[in-house]
Amino acid sequence: MTVLAWALALAAPSQTEVRVVLTAQGATGRVNNAKIGLDLPPGQLPATGHFGWYLAAPRESLDYQPADPQAPLVALGRLGEALQEVRPPSQWVPLPPSPGGAAATWRPLPTAPGATAAEDRSSRTVPNARVYATLVDGRGPAGLLILDAAHNGYAFLVRPERRSIAWWRVTAGVPTTLIKEDIYRPAGWATLADMVLETALALTGTWLLVLLAALLSLGWATLTRPPRGSRLPAPAPGAASPEPPEQLITQNAQLITQNAQLITQNSKLITLTMLLLALAAIAATAAIGLGPLEGIPHVQDDVAYLWQAKIFALGRAWVPAPPLPDFFDQGFILITDGRWFSKYPPGWPLLLVPGIWAGLPWLVNPLCAGASLALIYATGRRLFGPVAGFWAAALGLTSPFLLFMSGSYMSHPATMLAVAAALYCFVRMTSRQSSVVS
Numbered sequence: 001m002t003v004l005a006w007a008l009a010l011a012a013p014s015q016t017e018v019r020v021v022l023t024a025q026g027a028t029g030r031v032n033n034a035k036i037g038l039d040l041p042p043g044q045l046p047a048t049g050h051f052g053w054y055l056a057a058p059r060e061s062l063d064y065q066p067a068d069p070q071a072p073l074v075a076l077g078r079l080g081e082a083l084q085e086v087r088p089p090s091q092w093v094p095l096p097p098s099p100g101g102a103a104a105t106w107r108p109l110p111t112a113p114g115a116t117a118a119e120d121r122s123s124r125t126v127p128n129a130r131v132y133a134t135l136v137d138g139r140g141p142a143g144l145l146i147l148d149a150a151h152n153g154y155a156f157l158v159r160p161e162r163r164s165i166a167w168w169r170v171t172a173g174v175p176t177t178l179i180k181e182d183i184y185r186p187a188g189w190a191t192l193a194d195m196v197l198e199t200a201l202a203l204t205g206t207w208l209l210v211l212l213a214a215l216l217s218l219g220w221a222t223l224t225r226p227p228r229g230s231r232l233p234a235p236a237p238g239a240a241s242p243e244p245p246e247q248l249i250t251q252n253a254q255l256i257t258q259n260a261q262l263i264t265q266n267s268k269l270i271t272l273t274m275l276l277l278a279l280a281a282i283a284a285t286a287a288i289g290l291g292p293l294e295g296i297p298h299v300q301d302d303v304a305y306l307w308q309a310k311i312f313a314l315g316r317a318w319v320p321a322p323p324l325p326d327f328f329d330q331g332f333i334l335i336t337d338g339r340w341f342s343k344y345p346p347g348w349p350l351l352l353v354p355g356i357w358a359g360l361p362w363l364v365n366p367l368c369a370g371a372s373l374a375l376i377y378a379t380g381r382r383l384f385g386p387v388a389g390f391w392a393a394a395l396g397l398t399s400p401f402l403l404f405m406s407g408s409y410m411s412h413p414a415t416m417l418a419v420a421a422a423l424y425c426f427v428r429m430t431s432r433q434s435s436v437v438s
Contacts, residue, residue, distance in 0.1 A: 029156035034184035052145035057114025278370035289407030308342035309352035369406035
């Protein structure tokens with residue numbers, strides 16, 4: 001399934017056909033069945049210009065989450081930036097010229113940092129001229145250009161991540177001013193191709209989790225293997241007890257010493273196992289939070305939690321309402337009696353406050369996940385032994401629901417940590433009482 005998904009994703013990526021046609025009144029841009037016109041006064045359209053294409057820098061995508069240079073752990077933010085750029089880059093595939101038309105001669109253009117652009121020197125921006133092109137793997141603003149000799153003019157921009165089309169004014173090869181905007185419905189195949197790519201990424205992550213579980217299992221088996229010579233050989237059936245008694249005393253002393261060493265090694269092994277499980281959970285959930293989830297809130301609950309946490313970080317329970325509340329309406333954030341705050345209980349937003357202060361709010365839930373799995377292992381070890389505790393934590397570490405929820409801004413991981421801590425304390429208290437009674 002994984003190989004098939006990647007084969008389909010690479011062989012048939014998401015494609016969006018874009019068309020621009022010049023008219024006597026200006027120009028018309030079209031994507032699928034959606035079109036938007038650009039009406040210009042006579043003489044404003046470059047009569048001796050050229051067509052071109054433009055690809056914005058990946059960081060201009062609405063879903064891109066840049067690292068905070070002021071954060072104490074800015075290196076983790078840089079890692080998040082790298083993970084967001086793993087996806088295939090966007091590219092324009094110009095269609096072949098019409099019969100009798102000249103072959104396109106694309107020449108790179110200077111543009112904004114990180115962006116790329118080119119113009120077709122063989123084209124002419126005359127009435128009824130047109131340019132067709134296909135945007136492959138669109139991940140940010142991309143457009144077709146109408147330029148004069150100074151690289152000024154207009155751009156028909158497509159933003160696949162928000163399904164929008166728009167006309168922009170271009171200055172020195174860079175779109176600078178929005179003129180008109182509309183939305184479009186993506187083609188069915190483009191939507192299916194995006195879903196196949198996401199499936200390939202998810203399946204790859206699943207295999208990585210399976211590999212991680214196998215490595216943890218192998219490491220556990222290696223660490224828990226008794227050292228050589230820790231057990232004395234059992235006497236053969238019918239063999240006489242060893243003589244004299246002094247030899248038995250020596251052997252018992254050796255066993256006591258070896259048992260003390262095993263207890264010390266076992267304590268260190270428990271601590272090491274809990275630490276490794278916690279670190280693995282933190283790394284996996286942080287990678288998901290900064291990768292597929294981009295380190296930003298994606299649902300109304302996330303937005304409300306993070307908003308209230310930022311208010312608490314200011315030392316306040318609410319902030320003054322904006323002057324035009326209707327323009328700031330959000331389902332789970334309330335504006336009433338001149339006050340602006342979230343409707344949810346304060347517990348989880350308060351836990352987010354240290355992350356806000358550190359500039360790493362996305363790291364709070366991964367830390368909760370790591371501590372939870374360490375406590376799950378400790379609880380399982382006390383109830384059913386170290387093997388059961390290890391596999392209970394390992395199954396959590398390979399649970400997609402746990403990983404993705406712990407990469408979000410939802411309150412579930414914090415609740416999981418509270419329940420895991422309460423269960424561990426209860427099991428430890430009852431096991432101590434039973435040992436005292438016995």
